[in-house]
Amino acid sequence: MNFPLYIAKRYLHAKSSNNAINIITIIALVGVILGAASLFVVLSGFAGLKDFTLQFSTIIDPDLKAETAKGKSFFLTEEETRQLDLIEDVTVYSKVLEERVFIMSDDKSYPSAYIKGVDNNFKKVNTVDSILDQGSWFQDKTNQIVVGSGISFNLSFGVLDYNKAISIYVPKPGKGQITSAEKAFNTVNAVNVGVFSINEKLNDTYVFSPLSLAQRLLNYKPNQISAIEFKLRPVADQELVRARIKQVLGNKVVLKNRVQLNDALYKMLNTENLAVYLIFTLVLIIALFNIIGSIIMMILDKRKSLNTLFNIGVNLNDIRKIFFLQGSLMSIIGGLFGIVIGLTLTLNQLYGPLALKVFITPTLPYPVRIKIINVFIVFFTIAILGILASKIASSRITKSLVQNY
Template sequence: MNFPLYIAKRYLRSKSSQNAVNIINFITFLVIVIGSAALFIVLSAFAGLKTFSLSFSNTFDPDLKALPASGKVFSISPKEEEGLNNLDKIANYAKELEERAYLTYKEKSTIAFIKGIDENYRAVTGVDSTLYFGNWGDMEYHGVIGIGIYNLLGVPMSNRTPMEVLTPKPGKGSFSQQGLNAKPYNELPLVISGVYAIEENLDKKYVFAQLPMVQKLLEKDSTEVSGINFKLKEGADPEEARNAIKTVMGDKVLVLSRREQNNTLYRMLNTENLATYLIFTLVLIIALFNVVGAIIMMILDKQQNSKTLYSLGTTIKELRRIYFIQGLLVTSFGGLIGALIGSLLIGSQLAFGWLKITPSLAYPVEYDVMNLLIVMATIMVLGFISAKIASSRISKKLISA
């Protein structure tokens, strides 16, 4: 049997004759348990918030999206469409044309994006699930708006009073060259057939209409689009699909993954997660100074035992190893129990949703084994450093005193 490990386990189980030492050891163990549980809970909560936040944008974001490499639009020829239809990794694709527009109804107005979509768009994205009331309409001048725009403008769902969509006319030169009575903008009367609801910012962002109508509004031909949305077949490799799309479309487009479409949001969420981890790790570092103090107190309390072991032939290196192993055992057991408590709390939240954001919405959390490994690795590394610092206090001078 490993002699230092045997003695360290004996010291771990035994109580000191000094009550103060027992209290310090208990507090040290409790701090490690609470610290590791708190770190795991916070990481799980941020993982849940990240998934929850991305679920909003992912409603409109396809698996892959082709955007123009330069400018706002690009053309897709019948031959290229045929090539996309023949790709075995693509389940479906949908064209879109998007531009900023001025919306007005009676004396109210706002700025939003008019998005022309074809008949495949709802099958490629999850936008169907966002419809709050109404329908997608089956006539040319029907449109769907976000509930934020609906509330702001007070647009009724009636054919008698359409909402006006205004966009600047493309082209060069001054307005005077187009005639004194010429309007500098194109108009589109849009009857609201449905309203979608996701979250506040997106609810004020889009107006959906049929692609040919938006192409006409923006004075584009039927081949010009601002993007193509792709839905991959189940199990298809995104990178292989991206390369296949690039082969068909050439260098005029950039093909972005779901993550790349929301690169800023991903970076923000990852930065927040890292900052929170570092803050809680700093708290753990401060807390694990208790381990150093507890081991030093144990060394002083067991000084006579150490003298006896030294007299029996135990080396200084082995004595240091005894207290080093004891520190590792305390931190590893404390971290394990803390992670277990954290897991039970996260599991209960997933099962019962006892912590609510709203009466109908439970606080989002996510149980991830990687977070569990991060917590245990953090505790073990900090415990290793603490135990090493404390056990280095063992010296021949201390034993001889």
């Protein structure tokens, strides 16, 4: 039998003759339970909020994107196209051309837009129907465009609004003094057939158009593009596909996956997640000071029993181990109860009745996501901090304390 563990369990269940010690122990245990539950709920809430944010930011991001490594564009040859078609794990790919443009509609102007010319395969790479608020997607080889809701609002035009003339301008490359607007800009007149809504930044930035329109606006050749967007099979080995694409296109492109395309956003969300975890860990550390106080009070209350144990041959290390195990068990049990409570609250937010949910807006429940890794993070955080607290408290037992009673 593990003697220190046996005594620690007895002390953990037994009530002290001093009611104040019982109250302190209960407060310490409740603090650990609430701390663990709070940490789990916050991590689950942040995981849900992260997914909620990313579903709008990455909705039009492909599985892989090959961007030009130098300059603004590159040429895709017929041989390269044929080899890309032979890559089995690539379901479909779309040729893309992006450039900053200046838009005018009647007397209003919008200088900070980007035109994104795409081919017919773009609808297969991305679910464009899910982003359209009004109208429909454009037809290929036309002057039709689909704009973000922010651009539509700022320029005051809607879908198929023929009373509003829409002109798209891009500066002509070259040197020398500008003598007229016609010589300074390439221009196309367009008809808006749809309005999309993704997030505020994209809504205020992008204009989708047929690839041919963008190439004509920029005086590009038919095989001159700025990027290729790939959709992969669900079971595809992304690294293997990257290697195959790189082998075909060489060093003229840089390949990025969905995470790399939103590198700044992912870094921000991960940093915020870490900050939230550290803040709540600090709260747990403060709560675990109660564990230290509770064990020290218990040591003082049990001095007579400790003196008896010492006199019958129990060494000082085993006596220390009794209270070390008591504090560790208190922390671990409290942590487990806290995780169960946190899991219950999170499940209620996911599947419970509407009356018991927390809402961001009157119709949108706060998003949460249960991740197994968060269970382990909370458990090990509580366990490690509880063990450290128990070690600090049990180290207060000295030979003179147990001898001189």
